[in-house]
Amino acid sequence: MNLPFFIAKRYLLSKKSHNAINIISGISVGSVCIVTMALIVVLSAFNGLSALVQSLYNSFDSDISITIKQGKTFDPNSTEIQSLKKMDGLAYYSEIIEGNALLKYENKQCLATIKGVNNDYKKMNGFDSLLTEGDFNLEKNNVVIGRGIGYILQTGSNNLFFPISAYAPKRGNIISINPEDGLNELKVYPSGTFSINDELDSKYVFMGIAKARELFDYTTEVTSIEVGIKPGFDKESIQQQISSLLGNNYHVKNREQQNELLYKTLKTEKLWTFLILVFILIIGTFNVVGSLTMLIIEKKKDITILHDMGADIQLIRKIFLLEGMLIMIIGATSGIVLGALICWLQLKFSLVPLSEGWLVDAYPIHMLASDFILVLAVVLLIGFFAAWYPVRIFTKKHLM
Numbered sequence: 001m002n003l004p005f006f007i008a009k010r011y012l013l014s015k016k017s018h019n020a021i022n023i024i025s026g027i028s029v030g031s032v033c034i035v036t037m038a039l040i041v042v043l044s045a046f047n048g049l050s051a052l053v054q055s056l057y058n059s060f061d062s063d064i065s066i067t068i069k070q071g072k073t074f075d076p077n078s079t080e081i082q083s084l085k086k087m088d089g090l091a092y093y094s095e096i097i098e099g100n101a102l103l104k105y106e107n108k109q110c111l112a113t114i115k116g117v118n119n120d121y122k123k124m125n126g127f128d129s130l131l132t133e134g135d136f137n138l139e140k141n142n143v144v145i146g147r148g149i150g151y152i153l154q155t156g157s158n159n160l161f162f163p164i165s166a167y168a169p170k171r172g173n174i175i176s177i178n179p180e181d182g183l184n185e186l187k188v189y190p191s192g193t194f195s196i197n198d199e200l201d202s203k204y205v206f207m208g209i210a211k212a213r214e215l216f217d218y219t220t221e222v223t224s225i226e227v228g229i230k231p232g233f234d235k236e237s238i239q240q241q242i243s244s245l246l247g248n249n250y251h252v253k254n255r256e257q258q259n260e261l262l263y264k265t266l267k268t269e270k271l272w273t274f275l276i277l278v279f280i281l282i283i284g285t286f287n288v289v290g291s292l293t294m295l296i297i298e299k300k301k302d303i304t305i306l307h308d309m310g311a312d313i314q315l316i317r318k319i320f321l322l323e324g325m326l327i328m329i330i331g332a333t334s335g336i337v338l339g340a341l342i343c344w345l346q347l348k349f350s351l352v353p354l355s356e357g358w359l360v361d362a363y364p365i366h367m368l369a370s371d372f373i374l375v376l377a378v379v380l381l382i383g384f385f386a387a388w389y390p391v392r393i394f395t396k397k398h399l400m
Helices: 003-013 019-058 079-084 119-125 147-153 209-216 235-249 260-284 286-298 300-308 313-349 369-399
Strands: 064-068 090-105 108-117 131-134 142-146 164-169 183-194 204-208 224-229 250-254
Touching (some): 019 260, 019 286, 079 224, 090 147, 108 119, 108 147, 108 164, 108 209, 119 224, 142 147, 147 183, 164 209, 183 204, 183 209, 204 209, 224 235, 235 250, 260 286, 260 369, 286 313
Parallel strands (some): 142 183
Antiparallel strands (some): 064 224, 064 250, 090 164, 090 224, 131 183, 142 204, 164 183
């Protein structure tokens, strides 16, 4: 029999002579339980939100994006780019033309970024998942607009009678008294509307790459090349091969590097939220300190008897340290179970729905085993130090 554990368990579960100790012990377990539960729920909610945001950006961004370091455009027919198409592991290859244009619809207008893509783009990114209206049809003069642009211009998809006018500056030196002579105009018809976030929804318009070249006065040039990698191939290895193939004249970025600020922000927000809740947990463990302190004072006679019977100070300290750890373990275990239950209920029954207009009906939740292990480890570590201090100080006071 483990004597320290047996005595610690009896002290925790037995009724104390002072009812306040029972109350404080119960509050200690409850506070640890609530904060642990909050950690699990909040971290799972952040995981769900991060996964949702990343899935949206994954439908917008490609596995790897290639841009020129100097200048704006480059020739996709160059030797190194053509050899890229033959690389093993590439599933999709999309040439991109991107530039700014003025959009005008009746008496409303706005600036937008035109992104000209080929047929591989839709297959590569699964862009259909972002559409809130219409379809991804870029044939002829069709375009797909962001929901924010649609709101500004007050035009919807499948508007066949009133086209949007897109204006972009002509390349080269244009000498004319009339400013409009320096602009290319293209009539386009929205075939669909997409939604990712407010920034991108109010910025991007997709059209076929041939029409984009016509609007911006390009022939075969591209502003970037986006490629998709076949399942089963290592993306990091493919990225390194492309970098080696193209040399130092090109930027070769994966999805995370294309949205570096976004990924850093998501990780930082999760970290700071975790640290704030851990700080609350530290404050909550003062209840454990108070509970152990009062228990040691109440069991002063028992400590003296155990000492006279031959128990050394290490054994007595171990008893009360185990008492504190039992409080933390019971609280942490209960909190993890409750947190997991709340997350499961949200996944199953959508307890917290989202308003109309979101791409998902309920707040996203994604539970990770690593978060459960991290929370349990942090709670027990804080609990150990919360129990160690009063045990060391007060047992020393009563035995020496």
